[in-house]
Amino acid sequence: xxxxxxxxxxxxxxxxxxxxxxxxxxxxxxxxxxxxxxxxxxxxxxxxxxxxxxxxxxxxxxxxxxxxxxxxxxxxxxxxxxxxxxxxxxxxxxxxxxxxxxxxxxxxxxxxxxxxxxxxxxxxx
Amino acid sequence: xxxxxxxxxxxxxxxxxxxxxxxxxxxxxxxxxxxxxxxxxxxxxxxxxxxxxxxxxxxxxxxxxxxxxxxxxxxxxxxxxxxxxxxxxxxxxxxxxxxxxxxxxxxxxxxxxxxxxxxxxxxxxxxxxxxxxxxxxxxxxxxxxxxxxxxxxxxxxxxxxxxxxxxxxxxxxxxxxxxxxxxxxxxxxxxxxxxxxxxxxxxxxxxxxxxxxxxxxxxxxxxxxxxxxxxxxxxxxxxxxxxxxxxxxxxxxxxxx
Amino acid sequence: xxxxxxxxxxxxxxxxxxxxxxxxxxxxxxxxxxxxxxxxxxxxxxxxxxxxxxxxxxxxxxxxxxxxxxxxxxxxxxxxxxxxxxxxxxxxxxxxxxxxxxxxxxxxxxxxxxxxxxxxxxxxxxxxxxxxxxxxxxxxxxxxxxxxxxxxxxxxxxxxxxxxxxxxxxxxxxxxxxxxxxxxxxxxxxxxxxxxxxxxxxxxxxxxxxxxxxxxxxx
Numbered sequence: 001x002x003x004x005x006x007x008x009x010x011x012x013x014x015x016x017x018x019x020x021x022x023x024x025x026x027x028x029x030x031x032x033x034x035x036x037x038x039x040x041x042x043x044x045x046x047x048x049x050x051x052x053x054x055x056x057x058x059x060x061x062x063x064x065x066x067x068x069x070x071x072x073x074x075x076x077x078x079x080x081x082x083x084x085x086x087x088x089x090x091x092x093x094x095x096x097x098x099x100x101x102x103x104x105x106x107x108x109x110x111x112x113x114x115x116x117x118x119x120x121x122x123x124x125x
Numbered sequence: 126x127x128x129x130x131x132x133x134x135x136x137x138x139x140x141x142x143x144x145x146x147x148x149x150x151x152x153x154x155x156x157x158x159x160x161x162x163x164x165x166x167x168x169x170x171x172x173x174x175x176x177x178x179x180x181x182x183x184x185x186x187x188x189x190x191x192x193x194x195x196x197x198x199x200x201x202x203x204x205x206x207x208x209x210x211x212x213x214x215x216x217x218x219x220x221x222x223x224x225x226x227x228x229x230x231x232x233x234x235x236x237x238x239x240x241x242x243x244x245x246x247x248x249x250x251x252x253x254x255x256x257x258x259x260x261x262x263x264x265x266x267x268x269x270x271x272x273x274x275x276x277x278x279x280x281x282x283x284x285x286x287x288x289x290x291x292x293x294x295x296x297x298x299x300x301x302x303x304x305x306x307x308x309x310x311x312x313x314x315x316x317x318x319x320x321x322x323x324x325x326x327x328x329x330x331x332x333x334x335x336x337x338x339x340x341x342x343x344x345x346x347x348x349x350x351x352x353x354x355x356x357x358x359x360x361x362x363x364x365x366x367x368x369x370x371x372x373x374x375x376x377x378x379x380x381x382x
Numbered sequence: 383x384x385x386x387x388x389x390x391x392x393x394x395x396x397x398x399x400x401x402x403x404x405x406x407x408x409x410x411x412x413x414x415x416x417x418x419x420x421x422x423x424x425x426x427x428x429x430x431x432x433x434x435x436x437x438x439x440x441x442x443x444x445x446x447x448x449x450x451x452x453x454x455x456x457x458x459x460x461x462x463x464x465x466x467x468x469x470x471x472x473x474x475x476x477x478x479x480x481x482x483x484x485x486x487x488x489x490x491x492x493x494x495x496x497x498x499x500x501x502x503x504x505x506x507x508x509x510x511x512x513x514x515x516x517x518x519x520x521x522x523x524x525x526x527x528x529x530x531x532x533x534x535x536x537x538x539x540x541x542x543x544x545x546x547x548x549x550x551x552x553x554x555x556x557x558x559x560x561x562x563x564x565x566x567x568x569x570x571x572x573x574x575x576x577x578x579x580x581x582x583x584x585x586x587x588x589x590x591x592x593x594x595x596x597x598x599x600x601x
Contacts, residue, residue, distance in 0.1 A: 039474055039493060040493075098478070098481075099481060099482060102478065102482050103482060106482070109384070110384075110388060113384050113385065114384060115384070117384060117387050117388065117391075118387055118552075118553070118556040118557075119475050119478075119556070120545060120546075120548050120552045120556060121552065121553070121556075124548065125547070125548045126522075161420070162420070163416055163417060163419065163420025163421040163424075164413050164414075164416040164417035164420060164421050164424075165417070165421055165424060165584075165587070167413065167416065168413065168580045168583070168584050169584065171574070171576055171580070172574065172576055172577035172580050172581060172584065173574075174528065174531070174574055174577060175514075175520065175523045175524055175525065175528045176455065176459075176513075176520070177513070177517065177519045177520035177523060178448050178451075178452045178455060179448075180519040181448075181451040181452065182447070182448065182451075186519075191518075193518045193519045193521070193522035193523070194522060196519050196522070196523065198523045199519075199522050199523050202523055202525075238588050238592070238600050239446065239447040239448060239599075239600060239601060240446075240447055240448035240451065240452075241448060242440060242446070242448060242449075242459070242581070242585075243577055243580075243581035243584050243585055244436070244440075244581075244584045244585035244586075244587065244588035244589070244600065245584060246588060246591075
């Protein structure tokens with residue numbers, strides 16, 4: 001077991017890297033470090049598959065800008081971590097990090113009548 | 126197990142029930158529900174969770190440990206519960222049991238209130254059952270006799286007006302042998318203490334009045350006793366469900382004071 | 383699934399809360415009016431001091447006579463009622479929903495604690511059911527209404543527990559959990575659960591009667 005552990009780790013690392021190389025952030029856990037210790041298992045999210053299914057081509061639909069709790073969809077913000085603007089403990093009218101995820105995902109799923117809504121549908125054990 | 130398995134013969138209950146029909150019972154139950162029963166009965170009957178904790182507070186239940194039909198909640202279920210569920214339409218035989226239970230298996234002590242977390246007053250519910258019984262003329266013979274005595278003489282033991290004063294003076298006489306200066310002051314205006322008794326004292330235990338007088342005498346207090354009807358502070362009509370007579374008795378007693 | 387979930391968390395939730403809040407308020411007002419009309423002699427004795435004295439003394443475990451004579455029931459019923467109210471109110475997932483819907487957020491209890499408290503509620507329900515079956519005193523007075531009340535309360539906790547652990551079928555379980563919770567809320571004003579609304583007043587009256595008329599304690 002002692003000898004096989006480094007090998008296993010190496011295999012895992014290669015697999016992870018190649019996965020990342022094949023498709024950009026394909027399987028993603030929405031678990032930004034800003035949350036610290038998590039209460040629930042992170043929502044797992046397959047970026048490309050989701051967008052294909054949902055027919056999303058425009059990044060700004062999710063990666064929006066804005067301030068003071070108002071969404072601005074004129075400038076795309078992909079590449080900027082959500083936690084950069086949405087703080088865990090929000091100040092003023094801005095949306096907190098948890099609500100940013102919850103409201104954006106669930107809001108869209110509700111509007112489209114498709115996609116998970118209840119807690120355990122994203123936070124799978 | 127239940128009240129129907131332990132019926133006893135009572136002349137008063139039997140005669141009362143013999144005059145009843147389910148229709149008569151229903152009419153009276155409905156009229157009492159519409160006029161006298163209020164928020165307390167409604168709240169009690171609705172919110173009792175049947176937890177059974179009251180069983181440990183009732184001496185009838187404690188003295189029948191193998192018969193759960195004696196617990197306060199079970200007694201309510203067998204009386205008011207039946208009347209509420211049927212709207213009062215019960216046959217006279219059933220009503221005999223209801224009356225027997227309400228008069229002889231709950232003495233309205235309200236001890237169960239100390240055992241019920243939400244404060245359901247079984248004694249009050251039983252008084253309401255007795256009220257219905259009284260209105261239907263179904264009351265046990267002996268207690269009804271004392272109630273009749275109340276309506277006639279304002280005391281429960283048929284003690285006549287002059288007998289009462291005679292009795293007091295007799296006891297005063299006797300006591301003066303032992304305590305020469307002793308008096309039993311009658312109707313003394315402005316006395317500090319108004320002393321009243323229950324009718325069995327002059328009737329059967331006259332020496333109790335002597336003894337009370339001896340204590341007042343030794344204590345040297347300013348006291349008096351009433352000479353007129355209204356001197357009996359007991360009220361059997363409250364127990365039979367005769368609330369009209371109960372009101373008259375109370376008024377008379379307070380006016381006498 | 384989405385339509386069902388949206389229905390039970392949308393219109394049905396509004397209906398359940400509406401029935402619970404307005405229904406309870408209406409029952410209280412109607413009961414107060416009835417008391418004004420028929421129980422004037424009782425209202426005359428109502429006293430804040432004696433009422434609070436009685437309620438406080440009954441809220442202390444093993445303080446009242448009834449609690450002392452029924453120790454197992456005392457432990458079960460206090461654990462049950464505290465967890466029954468605290469768990470759903472302070473559950474992280476529920477506070478999240480308040481926050482998402484209305485921007486309301488407040489203190490929560492850790493999920494592990496909530497999980498334990500849920501198990502306590504379920505265990506207490508089983509204890510109550512066991513009493514109803516095993517104790518002759520209690521069995522004799524148990525009616526279908528009592529089983530109904532017990533089932534109404536057990537259901538949201540059982541389904542909530544299963545949904546939280548994502549056991550059996552999560553999608554069905556979460557909808558069941560929401561629906562059973564709503565049934566419980568809506569049932570409060572109109573079933574045995576109405577003791578939630580009235581118990582404080584029945585106790586207060588007994589406290590006032592024993593304090594003001596008999597000059598005695600009622601615990």
